[in-house]
Ligand SMILES: Nc1ncnc2c1ncn2[C@@H]1O[C@H](COP(=O)(O)OP(=O)(O)OP(=O)(O)O)[C@@H](O)[C@H]1O
């Protein structure tokens with residue numbers, strides 16, 4: 001659990017704070033997304049948690065303990081840290097990069113090596129192929145995977161991630177996001193995730209903290225609630241005019257009650273149960289139909305689970321509650 | 326220092342003895358191979374070794390001074406100006422003038438003023454390259470290092486200096502070539518080395534001597550340069566791998 005208690009930050013030589021009286025609590029095992037326009041203090045807020053930046057006012061508690069109760073370096077070794085530019089050490093191999101914090105913590109060599117292999121596997125890079133390469137010999141997306149693996153190395157309960165998937169193309173980013181969410185299902189870390197992209201925030205966050213100019217917390221809630229009940233005009237405009245559609249992207253087709261697939265399903269568009277309602281809507285409208293046939297991966301014909309109709313999607317978009325996930 | 330003083334003295338002594346024979350030797354063509362064969366181990370090799378000794382000691386001392394100063398200047402920017410102004414001043418003094426100044430302020434002829442001069446000439450290049458090298462370390466790399474809990478000292482030794490190494494070695498390469506050249510002139514104030522061969526060769530119009538000296542100085546410069554290139558490749562393999570996977 002991470003608690004911000006009245007945290008403010010004013011940089012030396014500036015007269016207005018860039019983070020103002022920030023108070024909120026991040027629950028264990030949750031991804032908390034800090035989102036907001038550029039310069040609103042997301043990075044500053046995140047970096048105060050591991051004391052790369054010291055607050056000018058207030059305190060931050062991690063599991064009830066003031067984060068100033070130990071030295072900054074001790075603290076940082078217990079908190080995973082991943083950034084957009086990855087900051088991988090160019091002169092160290094991938095395995096050595098991943099082994100950085102375990103090395104600082106004094107693990108023995110064999111344990112570090114097997115941990116590096118395990119993590120490479122986890123982030124989808126074949127250890128045999130990648131462990132002895134240098135970062136420059138990897139693509140941007142692969143480097144970001146290694147960045148995440150390195151942050152996970154010593155199995156820290158808390159992770160700080162500053163736009164960790166920011167420097168790659170949209171398709172790769174989407175894949176990295178999905179993979180990371182998948183990993184998070186198992187590892188259940190407490191994660192502070194900074195992004196300026198509200199769509200990424202909605203996708204990744206269990207909770208979203210929207211900051212506005214001057215480092216003021218505009219709303220802190222679940223993605224669902226932020227989309228349904230934006231607390232202010234700022235939040236509403238930041239979330240965007242398509243918030244109804246965004247809300248549809250929170251729900252997967254497979255999680256909705258389907259209607260029986262009657263009649264000739266052959267003419268209907270095929271909807272993968274893994275897709276979001278937003279994708280389904282797009283597909284159905286695109287095919288000029290009023291319903292789609294829901295299939296599961298690998299069974300494009302036959303084996304249909306049922307049909308999803310425009311009507312049911314409309315109802316959900318108007319607030320019929322669908323459990324998330 | 327005493328033992329280091331020996332070779333030049335003996336070489337000089339030899340040169341004076343050899344003087345009366347020089348007329349006769351001139352008859353034997355531009356390069357007197359016979360003379361060279363007879364005197365190689367006795368006179369040429371010691372001069373060559375003395376030259377290497379002068380340059381190596383000077384570079385080692387210069388590096389020992391430049392590294393901390395460069396690290397300081399990279400941290401505290403205000404120091405960079407004064408450091409480069411002072412070492413830049415040393416660098417611009419003509420080498421002859423430098424030796425004369427050193428004698429004028431009380432150094433006696435020998436290896437010491439020679440080494441001091443060589444050190445002073447190297448400082449500018451080395452300090453500049455240490456600072457440039459440290460500056461070339463990507464800020465996000467340092468940030469990630471700090472974010473993972475490395476101490477400032479660990480960041481310096483494990484991240485900054487290794488990453489600055491190629492640039493520092495590039496500075497060493499320029500410095501070593503400069504120093505090998507200037508060390509030739511240092512023989513005038515008793516530093517010994519290949520300059521002894523070259524200058525007595527010229528004075529006595531005995532090409533065998535000065536050509537040998539010049540060729541060896543050139544070979545030395547080239548091989549020192551190659552040695553640094555090799556060492557750097559060995560120490561920084563990461564900087565030389567081509568971008569592979571994609
Ligand atoms: N070291 C610093 N010294 C002075 N001002 C700073 C410093 N770091 C950040 N700032 C200022 O503080 C404000 C917040 O910066 P911060 O990096 O936290 O924003 P951000 O929300 O992460 O923005 P972005 O989305 O562009 O990354 C900005 O106005 C920035 O100019």
Ligand SMILES: [Mg+2]
Nearest residue numbers: 042043044194
């Ligand atoms: Mg930022």
